[in-house]
Amino acid sequence: MGLNNTPNADRVHIGIFGRRNAGKSSVINAVTGQNLAIVSEVLGTTTDPVYKAMEILPLGPVVLIDTPGLDDVGELGELRVQKAFQVLNKTDIALLILDVNSGFSKEEEKLLELVKAKNIPFVAVLNKTDIAKEDKIKEFEKLLKDKYNIENVVSVSAEKKDGIFELKEKIASLNTEKEKSPIISDLVCPGETAVLVVPIDESAPKGRLILPQQQTIRDLLDNNAMAAVTQVTTLAKALESFKEPPKIVVTDSQAFKEVAKIVPENVPLTSFSILFARHKGELSTLVNGVKAMDNLKDGDTVLISEGCTHHRQCNDIGSVKIPNAVRKYTGKNLNFEFTSGGEFPLDLSKYSLIIHCGGCMLNEREMKYRIACANDAGIPMVNYGVLLAQVNGILKRSLEPVEKDI
Ligand SMILES: Nc1nc2c(ncn2[C@@H]2O[C@H](COP(=O)(O)OP(=O)(O)OP(=O)(O)O)[C@@H](O)[C@H]2O)c(=O)[nH]1
Numbered sequence: 001m002g003l004n005n006t007p008n009a010d011r012v013h014i015g016i017f018g019r020r021n022a023g024k025s026s027v028i029n030a031v032t033g034q035n036l037a038i039v040s041e042v043l044g045t046t047t048d049p050v051y052k053a054m055e056i057l058p059l060g061p062v063v064l065i066d067t068p069g070l071d072d073v074g075e076l077g078e079l080r081v082q083k084a085f086q087v088l089n090k091t092d093i094a095l096l097i098l099d100v101n102s103g104f105s106k107e108e109e110k111l112l113e114l115v116k117a118k119n120i121p122f123v124a125v126l127n128k129t130d131i132a133k134e135d136k137i138k139e140f141e142k143l144l145k146d147k148y149n150i151e152n153v154v155s156v157s158a159e160k161k162d163g164i165f166e167l168k169e170k171i172a173s174l175n176t177e178k179e180k181s182p183i184i185s186d187l188v189c190p191g192e193t194a195v196l197v198v199p200i201d202e203s204a205p206k207g208r209l210i211l212p213q214q215q216t217i218r219d220l221l222d223n224n225a226m227a228a229v230t231q232v233t234t235l236a237k238a239l240e241s242f243k244e245p246p247k248i249v250v251t252d253s254q255a256f257k258e259v260a261k262i263v264p265e266n267v268p269l270t271s272f273s274i275l276f277a278r279h280k281g282e283l284s285t286l287v288n289g290v291k292a293m294d295n296l297k298d299g300d301t302v303l304i305s306e307g308c309t310h311h312r313q314c315n316d317i318g319s320v321k322i323p324n325a326v327r328k329y330t331g332k333n334l335n336f337e338f339t340s341g342g343e344f345p346l347d348l349s350k351y352s353l354i355i356h357c358g359g360c361m362l363n364e365r366e367m368k369y370r371i372a373c374a375n376d377a378g379i380p381m382v383n384y385g386v387l388l389a390q391v392n393g394i395l396k397r398s399l400e401p402v403e404k405d406i
């Protein structure tokens, strides 16, 4: 695969923020050396987030995201501002573009607060240095460093292409690797064994294991631990054959109930989906989301969102099985709304709960974005797996081994 074929999900996403006319689009053009973005002296030229996949040395493959000004006004303007802030949930590195001749006001303060809360690497870019006095530039740089504790400040002129090389070097120096929780290596010590239950049924792919199963085995091996892989039918025999009980049993969620009957109470049992939700940092959100089911009231609206558009193949799980399960569990009269594929509502405020599919067809970045938007809006969110585990009475046991991370 050539570099140009790097899938967008794997590229570093650089979000470019700032007030109208600060020079966001001009900075994008200067950094890419191309006239990609429309630049004009009219306030609010960029009205929607614009995504451009690019190769920028020394950064490699990136996606640059141009956004509307954070100080846009009026009904449409406010929607644009909301969209711009949501782009933060897709951003690995944020650039805040400032016109050196204007100040640092509430829009910038809000952005700064959000990038800090979301732990996003961040550069403040002082633009239009070609039309500013040297003293003014120095004073502004000092304000950003001393008053706002901004570590990375670069002064540029997008128009004259001054400081653009330094800006690219600065961006390239930022660390965008987010630390992830391990898959299983913290739960099984070197020399200990985990039993993995992998049913081979019609939903299993031909001739191989699926990625989460492979990754779990690899994580155990990396940690000098052992994996014993079995189907449900041979699980009892496998357990009998051990001198000591295994450290943990991990099963496919679909088989959890059956497996729970075979695995003695004193042996920790969980599912691959719980381990991976924890690995991706989503577990606490999903567990809080499932708890919110207990607070649903008559007349509440619940959003059911699927990543893929082929409901049929999912056996109408989202349109029939999940709503029925929630109605039965809560005993409440609820309204359900549905979205599928790429669409996810901008305004989540009318929902009391969001129930999302596992995200099989959505990339991890898009899933993270949706979870972050739900968190921003203060709306609880759960996925099918955790919800079904709860209504089937198996969630509690599957969470016990990972209790410390919830
Ligand atoms: N002198 C000078 N003018 C600049 C510089 N960068 C941008 N401008 C001018 O500032 C105006 C706004 O630039 P844009 O790049 O469109 O700004 P923007 O932040 O994308 O604006 P919106 O899309 O409206 O939010 C244009 O007239 C640019 O020519 C610079 O470095 N020096």
Ligand SMILES: [Mg+2]
Binding pocket: 024, 025, 026, 038, 039, 045, 046, 066, 067
């Ligand atoms: Mg613009």
